[in-house]
Amino acid sequence: MAVQNIYILGIESSCDDTAAAVLHNGKILSNVIATQEVHKKYGGVVPELASRAHQQNIVPVIHEALSRAGIKKEDLSAIAFTRGPGLMGSLLVGTSFAKSLSLGLKIPLLEVNHMQAHILAHFIEEEEYNKPEFPFLALTISGGHTQIVKVNDYFKMEVIGETLDDAVGEAFDKSAKILGLPYPGGPLVDKYAQTGNPKAFPFxxxxxxxxxxxxxxxxxxxxxxxxxxxxxxxKFIEENIEDICASIQHTIIGILMDKLKKAVKQTGIRQIAIGGGVSANSGIRRTLKEAEAKHQWKTFIPKFEYTTDNAAMIAIAGHYKYLSEDFANMGITARARYKF
Known part of the structure; x- marks a missing residue:
């Protein structure tokens, strides 16, 4: 298959961000995200409100992505979309729109696993960014998932460790809620932790x-x-907020690093890539970089715009599916739970 002019439109709607991106031969031409502010007053994502907002946002977001890329919809080679995992109502909006657009333009449809896409974000063509080589270990950390994945090829991935209950993002957000911090609390814990003593309160x-x-x-x-x-x-929280947050963050990072070290020992793989919204955490990024020198690992940390939910990662996953002609049919449906 010729690869000179492959334009992939990626559509992401797994949770509360409506996103669209255009990828040309592996390079991002546009990456547009519409965030939903409505959930803040409820202290978490309200599924019904999220799906309604996706319906309002999806057309303007895709229009903007095509406009910024400087192409028309007729130039597209294929449509890639998030099939799951995620909120069912939100996924249905993206799935239905992607199927309709694919049918209308008579071009292939590419279904993408959201968590695989977080890992494949490392393969977006970027200047001055080295891509991991197979096999490598991926630590996918988000509000809904915590996994260690052995990545043997673009779509040959094996989950070798995962959370038995809460995801790491939940741990950050729920800890923040205990401290009276607004939603989403994870970034605020990270912010306060910068100036706190990580060993003030051992958990x-x-x-x-x-x-x-x-x-x-x-x-x-x-x-x-x-x-x-x-x-x-x-006044304990008020007087000790930095130290409390630093101690919580230090403990969570310690849990992640202990398991990563164990995974490296078991597999013998020293290439580590992180992905997912929580990989934006400055403490995790810093600790992983320190581990690179300390343990002779080779670490891969994505750009901030590819850590949270975005369509660029959906588009790059779609790009590799397009190259292998792994097309979806029109009978495909969204899946709230979607393992790989």
């Missing part, structure tokens, strides 16, 4: 066999700790 690390994770026990211990301290000093 227990859960004992979990193998390469799996657990964060629910940590969340509970943080809750009980804060409640106890507030009884003794009602």
């Amino acid at each position: 227990p690390k859960p004992k979990v066999d193998g390469l799996n994770f657990s964060f629910s026990g940590l969340k509970t211990s943080i809750l009980y700790f804060v409640q106890k301290q507030l009884k003794e000093n009602p």
Whole structure:
């Protein structure tokens, strides 16, 4: 198949961001995201409101992506979309639109697993960015997922460790909620942690066999700790917010790094790539870079715009599916739970 002029439109609608991107031969021409502010007052994403907002945003977002790319919809080679995992209502909006556009333009449809796309974001053509070589280990960390994945090829991936309960993003957001911080709280924990003492308040690390994770026990211990301290000093959070956040972040990063070290030891693979919204966390990025020198790893950290949910990663996954002619049919449906 000729590869000189492949234009892929990527559509992402798995949660509360409506996104569209245009990719030309592996290079991003546009990457547009419409965020939904409506959820902040509810302290989390409201599925019904999210799907309604996707319906309002999807046409203008795709129009803007094509406009910024400087192409017409007739120039597109294929449509890539997020099939899952995610919120069912949100996924249905993107899936239905992608199918309609594919049918109308008579071009192939490419279904993408959202979590695989976070990993494949490392293969977007960028200047001064080295791509990982197969096989490598991927740590995918987001609000809904925490996984260690052995990546043997673009679509040959094996989950070798995952969370048994809460995802790491939930651990950050729920800890922030305990501290009275607004949603989404994860970035605020990171912000306060910058100036705090990470060893001020030691929190227990859960004992979990193998390469799996657990964060629910940590969340509970943080809750009980804060409640106890507030009884003794009602201003405890206010007076110690930086140290509390630094200690929480230090513990969470410690849990992630312990499992990564174990995965490297078990597999012998020293190439580590991170992906997912939580990979934007400055503490995790810094610790991974330090580990590169300390443990002789080769680490790959994506650009910030490719960490949170975005359509560029959907487009690059679609690009590789297009090259292998792995097309979807019109009977395809969204999947809220979608393993790979």
